[in-house]
Amino acid sequence: MMNKRIVFTGGGSAGHVTVNLALIPRFLQQGWEVAYIGSTTGIERELVSRLDGVRYIGIATGKLRRYFDWKNFTDPLRVGKGAWQAYRFLAAWKPAVVFSKGGFVSVPVVFGAWLNGLPVVLHESDLTPGLANRLSLPFAAKVCATFPDTLQHLPKGKGTHVGAIVRDELKTGRKEAGLALCGFSPDKPVLLVMGGSLGARRLNEAVRGTLDALTKRFSVVHICGKNQLDNSLKRDGYRQFEYVQDELPDLLAMTDLVVSRAGSNAIYEFLQLQKPMLLVPLSRAASRGDQILNARSFEQQGFCEVLEEEALSADSLIRALDRLQQKRPAITEKLRAASEKQQDALAQVMAIIEETAR
Numbered sequence: 324m325m326n327k328r329i330v331f332t333g334g335g336s337a338g339h340v341t342v343n344l345a346l347i348p349r350f351l352q353q354g355w356e357v358a359y360i361g362s363t364t365g366i367e368r369e370l371v372s373r374l375d376g377v378r379y380i381g382i383a384t385g386k387l388r389r390y391f392d393w394k395n396f397t398d399p400l401r402v403g404k405g406a407w408q409a410y411r412f413l414a415a416w417k418p419a420v421v422f423s424k425g426g427f428v429s430v431p432v433v434f435g436a437w438l439n440g441l442p443v444v445l446h447e448s449d450l451t452p453g454l455a456n457r458l459s460l461p462f463a464a465k466v467c468a469t470f471p472d473t474l475q476h477l478p479k480g481k482g483t484h485v486g487a488i489v490r491d492e493l494k495t496g497r498k499e500a501g502l503a504l505c506g507f508s509p510d511k512p513v514l515l516v517m518g519g520s521l522g523a524r525r526l527n528e529a530v531r532g533t534l535d536a537l538t539k540r541f542s543v544v545h546i547c548g549k550n551q552l553d554n555s556l557k558r559d560g561y562r563q564f565e566y567v568q569d570e571l572p573d574l575l576a577m578t579d580l581v582v583s584r585a586g587s588n589a590i591y592e593f594l595q596l597q598k599p600m601l602l603v604p605l606s607r608a609a610s611r612g613d614q615i616l617n618a619r620s621f622e623q624q625g626f627c628e629v630l631e632e633e634a635l636s637a638d639s640l641i642r643a644l645d646r647l648q649q650k651r652p653a654i655t656e657k658l659r660a661a662s663e664k665q666q667d668a669l670a671q672v673m674a675i676i677e678e679t680a681r
């Protein structure tokens with residue numbers, strides 16, 4: 324009989340941990356033993372430490388940089404060390420299955436699982452697979468995808484479209500609690516600015532460059548990223564946070580409109596909660612362009628307005644928000660219909676993992 328042990332991996336940014344955070348409590352409830360292999364220092368360590376009953380194994384990691392850094396010479400050694408640590412843990416603990424959400428820490432874990440003969444399930448939440456998942460693909464039995472179009476980028480038969488996995492707690496927020504936390508009036512619409520889990524300097528600058536105009540129309544709650552607070556801008560109707568955890572459901576509950584990066588988890592959360600959004604995808608200069616594809620796909624489906632980073636300024640932001648306001652009834656209708664049609668992705672992914680486990 325199969326044992327009920329599962330290893331999760333994934334990290335580097337919150338987007339590579341969120342899906343795991345949604346799945347882990349369900350597996351624990353069903354009597355599985357859960358271990359998480361992540362880096363010793365990444366955001367995954369802190370996020371996973373908030374869950375009871377999960378064993379955390381920190382391994383050495385390296386990073387693929389597209390620029391010169393002395394670490395580019397030592398990182399391959401660290402990755403080798405991390406792969407050995409992951410291999411040894413998996414060989415000793417013998418889980419029935421490994422679930423990987425991607426991010427650079429996951430590649431040596433997936434490879435170590437394959438060497439141990441353990442089945443691997445991957446999850447891809449962007450429209451096109453990221454580098455870590457592309458490297459992991461040959462060693463995986465199955466891939467769960469958030470976007471239907473992702474299947475075209477996967478080997479035939481390996482991919483299943485499951486839809487978006489959204490943490491249950493995000494739907495439990497209370498508007499009044501959010502307003503009280505921010506000291507906002509109930510009479511003004513609320514604009515949430517979210518720069519992705521790592522913040523977004525350009526987006527922050529544009530928002531702050533037009534703060535007077537914005538706060539005339541909206542109460543603005545701004546999640547700006549670590550070390551990005553600007554206390555000189557403190558005023559009524561403008562509240563900044565570096566990053567939020569327990570408060571997020573309440574902040575979302577009070578939100579009428581969103582300006583956000585186009586990280587896939589965040590945008591599907593807004594879809595599910597039916598928040599009309601203005602998306603400012605991370606540019607090709609700063610990324611592989613995955614957010615541009617995510618945002619364009621949402622735009623084609625009528626869920627959002629898109630403003631590309633090259634065109635982003637204080638002025639263009641205000642104009643794009645005006646367009647969003649005008650289109651709001653139509654967008655809200657599309658979001659309502661789409662969120663009602665969302666499949667139970669959590670249940671589907673769990674079924675795929677259980678089928679694959681041995």
Ligand SMILES: CC(=O)N[C@H]1[C@@H](OP(=O)(O)OP(=O)(O)OC[C@H]2O[C@@H](n3ccc(=O)[nH]c3=O)[C@H](O)[C@@H]2O)O[C@H](CO)[C@@H](O)[C@@H]1O
Nearest residue numbers: 336337338341449519520521546566567586587588589614
């Ligand atoms: C810079 C970068 O590489 N970005 C990638 C990263 O984005 P990023 O890490 O920003 O990921 P997402 O936008 O997909 O998800 C962010 C997650 O963090 C949560 N959250 C965010 C802010 C906060 O204060 N509190 C909080 O809990 C959101 O609710 C969401 O669940 O992974 C995504 C999914 O692979 C990719 O699409 C993005 O391109």
